[in-house]
Amino acid sequence: xxxxxxxxPESPPRKRMTLxxxxxxxxxxxxxxxxxxxxxxxxxxxxxxxQKRVFDAARKFDYRPDYFAKSLREKRTFTIGxxxxxxxxxxxxxxxxxxxxxxxxVGYFYFLASHHHNKELLGKYNDLLIDRGVExxxxxxxxxxxxxxxxxxxxxxHTSLPxxxxxxxxxxxxxxxxxxxxxxxxxxxxxxxxxxxxxxDSEDRFNAIAKVAGQLGLEIDPDLIIQLEMDTSSPELGYPxxxxxxxxxxxxxxxxxxxxxSAIGAIRALRDEGLRVxxxxxxxxxxxxxxxxxxxxxxxxxxxxxxxxxxIAARTLLEKIQGVAFPAExxxxxxxxxxxxxxxxxxxx
Amino acid sequence: xxxxxxxxPESPPRKRMTLxxxxxxxxxxxxxxxxxxxxxxxxxxxxxxxQKRVFDAARKFDYRPDYFAKSLREKRTFTIGxxxxxxxxxxxxxxxxxxxxxxxxVGYFYFLASHHHNKELLGKYNDLLIDRGVExxxxxxxxxxxxxxxxxxxxxxHTSLPxxxxxxxxxxxxxxxxxxxxxxxxxxxxxxxxxxxxxxDSEDRFNAIAKVAGQLGLEIDPDLIIQLEMDTSSPELGYPxxxxxxxxxxxxxxxxxxxxxSAIGAIRALRDEGLRVxxxxxxxxxxxxxxxxxxxxxxxxxxxxxxxxxxIAARTLLEKIQGVAFPAExxxxxxxxxxxxxxxxxxxx
DNA sequence: CAAAATTACAAAATCGATTTTGTAGCCATT
DNA sequence: AATGGCTACAAAATCGATTTTGTAATTTTG
Numbered sequence: 001x002x003x004x005x006x007x008x009p010e011s012p013p014r015k016r017m018t019l020x021x022x023x024x025x026x027x028x029x030x031x032x033x034x035x036x037x038x039x040x041x042x043x044x045x046x047x048x049x050x051q052k053r054v055f056d057a058a059r060k061f062d063y064r065p066d067y068f069a070k071s072l073r074e075k076r077t078f079t080i081g082x083x084x085x086x087x088x089x090x091x092x093x094x095x096x097x098x099x100x101x102x103x104x105x106v107g108y109f110y111f112l113a114s115h116h117h118n119k120e121l122l123g124k125y126n127d128l129l130i131d132r133g134v135e136x137x138x139x140x141x142x143x144x145x146x147x148x149x150x151x152x153x154x155x156x157x158h159t160s161l162p163x164x165x166x167x168x169x170x171x172x173x174x175x176x177x178x179x180x181x182x183x184x185x186x187x188x189x190x191x192x193x194x195x196x197x198x199x200x201d202s203e204d205r206f207n208a209i210a211k212v213a214g215q216l217g218l219e220i221d222p223d224l225i226i227q228l229e230m231d232t233s234s235p236e237l238g239y240p241x242x243x244x245x246x247x248x249x250x251x252x253x254x255x256x257x258x259x260x261x262s263a264i265g266a267i268r269a270l271r272d273e274g275l276r277v278x279x280x281x282x283x284x285x286x287x288x289x290x291x292x293x294x295x296x297x298x299x300x301x302x303x304x305x306x307x308x309x310x311x312i313a314a315r316t317l318l319e320k321i322q323g324v325a326f327p328a329e330x331x332x333x334x335x336x337x338x339x340x341x342x343x344x345x346x347x348x349x
Numbered sequence: 350x351x352x353x354x355x356x357x358p359e360s361p362p363r364k365r366m367t368l369x370x371x372x373x374x375x376x377x378x379x380x381x382x383x384x385x386x387x388x389x390x391x392x393x394x395x396x397x398x399x400q401k402r403v404f405d406a407a408r409k410f411d412y413r414p415d416y417f418a419k420s421l422r423e424k425r426t427f428t429i430g431x432x433x434x435x436x437x438x439x440x441x442x443x444x445x446x447x448x449x450x451x452x453x454x455v456g457y458f459y460f461l462a463s464h465h466h467n468k469e470l471l472g473k474y475n476d477l478l479i480d481r482g483v484e485x486x487x488x489x490x491x492x493x494x495x496x497x498x499x500x501x502x503x504x505x506x507h508t509s510l511p512x513x514x515x516x517x518x519x520x521x522x523x524x525x526x527x528x529x530x531x532x533x534x535x536x537x538x539x540x541x542x543x544x545x546x547x548x549x550d551s552e553d554r555f556n557a558i559a560k561v562a563g564q565l566g567l568e569i570d571p572d573l574i575i576q577l578e579m580d581t582s583s584p585e586l587g588y589p590x591x592x593x594x595x596x597x598x599x600x601x602x603x604x605x606x607x608x609x610x611s612a613i614g615a616i617r618a619l620r621d622e623g624l625r626v627x628x629x630x631x632x633x634x635x636x637x638x639x640x641x642x643x644x645x646x647x648x649x650x651x652x653x654x655x656x657x658x659x660x661i662a663a664r665t666l667l668e669k670i671q672g673v674a675f676p677a678e679x680x681x682x683x684x685x686x687x688x689x690x691x692x693x694x695x696x697x698x
Numbered sequence: 699c700a701a702a703a704t705t706a707c708a709a710a711a712t713c714g715a716t717t718t719t720g721t722a723g724c725c726a727t728t
Numbered sequence: 729a730a731t732g733g734c735t736a737c738a739a740a741a742t743c744g745a746t747t748t749t750g751t752a753a754t755t756t757t758g
Contacts, residue, residue, distance in 0.1 A: 384716085
């Protein structure tokens with residue numbers, strides 16, 4: 001029910017009611033009213049009739065305690081901060097939407113700040129958020145600099161700062177399902193894309209791939225590894241490096257992209273170099289963003305349960321704020337979604 | 350500079366310094382220190398030497414006034430609320446990123462709440478945001494229910510509530526450039542997609558199309574109008590309706606989609622019905638989200654300057670908060686971006 | 699029946715700022 | 729020499745809550 005709807009035609013929209021005026025109406029002291037409304041221990045000593053009077057009046061006048069006065073006294077703000085590199089892009093949006101749902105359900109709000117990999121900005125926002133009394137932080141794909149003074153949960157950050165809990169994908173499982181898929185399709189010459197150095201997943205992901213490749217007896221040609229550098233959430237991310245690769249070599253039959261966004265850019269680059277996907281080159285993405293299933297060809301991809309990761313991060317943070325202890329890592333499982341962008345390797349030109 | 354970096358090795362991380370303790374160190378009263386730091390008018394009466402002492406001490410101890418105490422006194426929060434239907438999707442992300450940049454530049458933060466077209470939720474968040482002292486609201490593609498008590502700017506909302514300023518696209522220009530493009534490519538049988546009823550742009554956009562079509566002598570076959578219903582930011586949005594249309598009729602040569610997301614779903618639907626894009630059916634999107642240029646085929650689309658619209662909304666809101674008056678509408682101009690998803694109409698089967 | 703405990707509240711302190719009012723000392727006027 | 733105006737601050741009020749302490753009146757206990 002909206003606040004304004006509360007004011008009847010004859011009574012003009014009341015000014016906000018304070019505890020004092022409410023107490024005045026009731027001919028009680030503010031202290032008593034506060035004690036009753038908050039059901040403080042000492043409320044036990046107050047007769048039920050009085051309590052009812054107070055509650056009724058509070059409802060009638062739509063009394064809501066001033067958030068700032070309350071926060072000043074109690075040092076509770078029901079607010080957290082979220083640090084993210086960038087708002088756009090399917091990845092962050094999905095994680096955010098998972099976080100938001102879990103937060104708003106329990107009456108928390110959040111401040112969002114995107115730092116664009118600018119370390120100074122990151123430090124500044126970190127401080128500004130603390131100034132505003134956030135009770136904890138969630139860092140999405142963000143490398144934290146300093147040991148935090150607040151509860152912190154990282155999503156896809158292998159940050160090993162003490163006290164930080166990370167929600168991470170089981171990278172080996174991810175690597176294994178992607179590589180197994182390609183090997184079953186008889187691919188042996190596979191190109192790999194390494195994420196940008198600032199993306200906290202890049203290293204873990206690639207290490208897992210290297211390890212699993214070894215286990216599967218697949219050798220990785222260093223010349224088929226390309227490195228992403230750009231700082232963007234547009235598919236442009238994957239384009240230049242893949243185009244350059246395709247110009248240099250055409251003997252690979254598959255490409256494992258860093259994420260869906262770069263996979264889309266990669267496919268465009270391959271086509272622009274005259275290579276068909278998947279007939280000439282199979283492409284695997286990562287994330288399973290919403291548009292992955294609708295791209296043309298639809299993307300085979302390693303799905304991360306992004307929304308769920310966001311929700312886990314939020315719930316974990318809330319519990320940490322309550323003082324519950326958590327391990328340094330909470331792992332979630334990926335799932336390979338096979339679609340059109342991969343097929344059986346063709347004998348090559 | 351990070352706060353923690355401030356504490357030298359020998360001095361353990363200080364507890365937060367308050368005005369009182371700072372004043373204690375300086376052997377001055379809190380009042381005097383506050384007056385100096387805020388350069389209140391009465392600071393003129395205080396000697397420069399004292400003022401310097403105060404500023405130096407404030408810096409040395411990294412004194413920062415408590416945000417909640419300050420807000421309680423001054424009724425300024427440097428926070429706004431943003432109401433959005435959904436976090437995901439290219440549209441909202443781009444607008445948000447424009448807003449964020451403009452806000453953080455001037456030290457404002459924002460609370461984000463997504464209401465998913467749930468009127469109750471919208472009202473509830475509206476109240477919760479006001480409780481938290483937001484100084485104004487930005488509503489993105491959101492139909493406002495009640496006359497707001499705060500400065501409000503709407504992005505793509507034709508809300509005609511008094512006091513609300515809307516940042517809107519010049520719909521006629523948009524319609525005109527899209528239709529002209531199609532007509533130049535010799536399309537005459539064009540299918541149209543109407544946005545969901547809850548999307549505030551839907552009606553304006555379609556009305557503009559109808560009007561411009563009339564002016565251009567193009568007749569719209571009511572049987573070729575499809576209506577979106579789904580509440581999603583995935584391309585799935587456009588799929589079912591278009592698939593159904595293509596099953597019923599195949600004599601149209603072009604489709605004007607409601608946005609890029611639904612255009613992507615539409616293309617997939619057309620292909621699944623055996624129609625090629627653009628050879629059999631040209632498709633025009635709307636928005637020019639980041640992946641539009643990379644879709645296959647890349648999307649011809651009517652570009653909305655979404656980031657800019659967000660920035661305009663934010664700056665306008667900040668000025669409204671200062672008391673500057675604004676007209677009910679601020680129009681921005683679209684631009685047709687021709688890419689691969691449209692081509693000359695082919696004589697039909 | 700006096701002392702102790704409980705009932706039912708009110709008064710005052712507190713959170714950490716800002717802002718208004720007050721005041722002691724000094725200098726300059728009429 | 730009394731009045732007025734500066735100078736340079738301090739004291740106190742205020743924002744709107746919560747929490748601790750206090751206190752009459754009543755009830756229970758020893």
